[in-house]
Amino acid sequence: MPELPEVENTRRNLVRAGLPGCTITGANITWANTVKKISPPELAAGLKDRTIQDVQRRGKFLILPLSGSGPANFIVHLGMTGRLLVQSQSQAPDPLTRHSFPLDDGREIRFVDGRKFGKLWLVDSPGEVLPVMSPEPFDDEFTVETLAESLAGKKAPIKALILEQGIACGLGNLYADESLFLAGIHPERPGSDLSVDEVAHLRQSMIDALTAAYGVYDRARDQDWPNPPTAMMTWSHPRDAAAPCPNCGTTMTNIRVRARGTYFCAKCQV
Ligand SMILES: [Zn+2]
Secondary structure (H helix, E strand, O other): OOOHHHHHHHHHHHHHOOOOOOEEOOOEEOOHHHEOOOOHHHHHHHHOOEEEOOOEEEOOEEEEEEOOOOOOEEEEEOOOOEEEEEEEOOOOOOOOEEEEEEEOOOEEEEEEEOOOOOEEEEEOOHHHOOOOOOOOOOOOOOOHHHHHHHHOOOOOEHHHHHHOOOOOOOOOHHHHHHHHHHHOOOOOOEHHHOOHHHHHHHHHHHHHHHHHHHHHHHHHHHHHOOOOOOOOOOOOOOOOOOOEOOOOOOEOEEEEEOOEEEEEOOOOOO
């Protein structure tokens, strides 16, 4: 499932592809359930002759503000398997392409979505679609103090608290494990059990985990343009119960925390 690095990578890919400034000339929708609130023909009519001004992201939502009259924001959620590509209309599409949005320059945006959990909206304001979200690790308001406050009194395992998105937006299963590995914190520790130093270390580890992942994608984009990868292994801990911890050599441990597969080092993470 795309986590924050995959969605941010998609955003950067779209910007690099020069999407801002392009005008959409229509929409070919082959799976109507993807389109929310309005019908696919209404979406196509609403997008026609609209120029994309920017590619923004909030959490795992991609927001494309549009110029011209009509609803001002085209919003995309990649769901479990979605990918957004900008390719020439003459290039053979991936067979799992569900929707395409022709552009005025001979290219088109292609929404490849094997499992069809992606979502599309065309609305006046992102607030009509986006839930209330916690700060992201890079946001100014994501401080040691706010993180400590949100963990206070919480008996649930720290990993579960991270996944609930109530303390930081955008970290899924992989980056929750990576953050806890970098911080040296056992995933089953109760949230309220963390010391101030551990909270500070966890906050920095979340930022470091995402920064490293963005860097991996940035380098791959430069190297593989115009066909950058959309899913990479960008974490440092092995997700393999037979593999050694890169820090101490102890074999990694695999458990389930609230039904989510969890890998950690029983020696480094206490
Ligand atoms: Zn270790």
